[in-house]
Amino acid sequence: MPGSADAADRDLPALHSALAGWFASTARPLPWRAADRTPWGVLVSEVMLQQTPVVRVLPVWQEWLERWPGPSDLAREPAGEAVRAWGRLGYPRRALRLHAAAVAIRDNHGGQVPGDYAALLALPGVGSYTAAAVASFAFGRRETVVDTNIRRVHARLLSGTALPSPALTAAEMRLAAQVLPDDVSSSVRWNASVMELGALVCTARSPKCGQCPVRDSCAWLAAGEPPPTYTPKGQSWHGTDRQVRGAVMAVLRAADEPVEPELFGRAPADLGFEAAGIGIPLAALHRLNCAPEQLERALAGLLGDGLAELHPGGLRLPS
DNA sequence: GAATCGTGGTA
DNA sequence: TTACCAAGATT
Known part of the structure; x- marks a missing residue:
């Protein structure tokens, strides 16, 4: 045993x-633990808090709950709105999955966040931790x-x-x-x-x-504070596909109109796109000076994940 | 089971 | 400055 x-x-x-x-x-007096909390607010907080510190989640959570007080309010929006409102929290697939969860809650649960662990676990982006946390903190279940x-x-x-x-x-x-x-x-x-x-x-x-x-x-x-028996493996960042994906997503979030893919690989200073509102993120992407094949890989990955869509007018957040 | 997936603060 | 780390999920 x-x-x-x-x-x-x-x-x-x-x-x-x-x-x-x-x-x-x-x-701490966190709003998702307050007396007026809702299951939806708790679910949103738990997804936002996946790998993201509380201090960065707080302002975005407030905006989300004011704009989308319940799952059905988010479900009637395009998924891209969730991704845009996600801002710089990171791991934007979480926004996509939270939107999909809102749709599933509207379609399969009458617009109410389910309280059962199994039903929660079946929602997109909800794993064993989040399902147990929502069941416990929002519904008072023993999990x-x-x-x-x-x-x-x-x-x-x-x-x-x-x-x-x-x-x-x-x-x-x-x-x-x-x-x-x-x-x-x-x-x-x-x-x-x-x-x-x-x-x-x-x-x-x-x-x-x-x-x-x-x-x-x-x-x-x-035991005398024995040291760790292994050294944690750090997450690399500079020069990775992730960094390029992040830079591309920053451009798409800032863009009001579809962005032509070829703009991602060219110097924004030569294009005069400051007026379009995407000059700064475009410049940041250009500063990475990544290889064309890496940019291609990043774009293909974002398209495959549904974080971006290719339209005749260019690349944009999902509809 | 291992790899992948963002972002920014801190030591 | 580099590296670790933060309420994980998915493939």
Whole structure:
């Protein structure tokens, strides 16, 4: 029974209580956690927060919820509007999938975000984490929520390691399920508390153990803070197709009209496109000075992903 | 299971 | 300046 020893000798009620108290006094007042939150607002926040820091999500989330208060409001818009309103949050496929999720919610769920884990998981762009998070935080269900923060807290507090394994394992899910409070409302609070602890105190680099409400129970501290057993592999950026894709998307977001593909490979200064409103992103793309075949690859990738469409007048965001 | 997919802040 | 990192999902 591997994995069961981690939590077996723990006073779980004490941990639950300690983190609940800490959360009540310390948690950030995020709008998607406010009393007037809606399931749609929670879903939008969870998708935006995938690999994106809270501070950058906040203003975009506000704009989205004012413009599209419910899934049906977004569903009646072209997908390109979602991509444009996504702004610079990154990973624009998330915007495309969130729009597709809104359509699915309108068509298959009467315009109401479903509360069941399985139904949520079936929505585009919603994986195991997001489905559990929405079910827990928006609907008060008892679900085992495991994100990067919770994985790191569990690794230190319960398993005594500096970092979780590179990929989510079945053992981690079992452990998380073991320590989840039985009581439904306590389970929701626990999920939010552990996540918040990971975000504010038990951070990836230089954790603030002096502020930790459960430091006396921490297996990693007890073990003398052993270093990570592996070095995380960094995400390359400069010179990659991703960088070119990002630069192309910036041009399309700024363009009011379709952009002729050949403009992407030419110097904007020679074209006089400042007036068209796409001069700056076009210049940024040109500054990359990427090979023609790389640009071709990036454009083909965006077309294949549905992030761009080719029309007689040129390339534009999807309709 | 590994690779891919944006962006900007921070150490 | 470079490299890590942030409420992952999909293929």
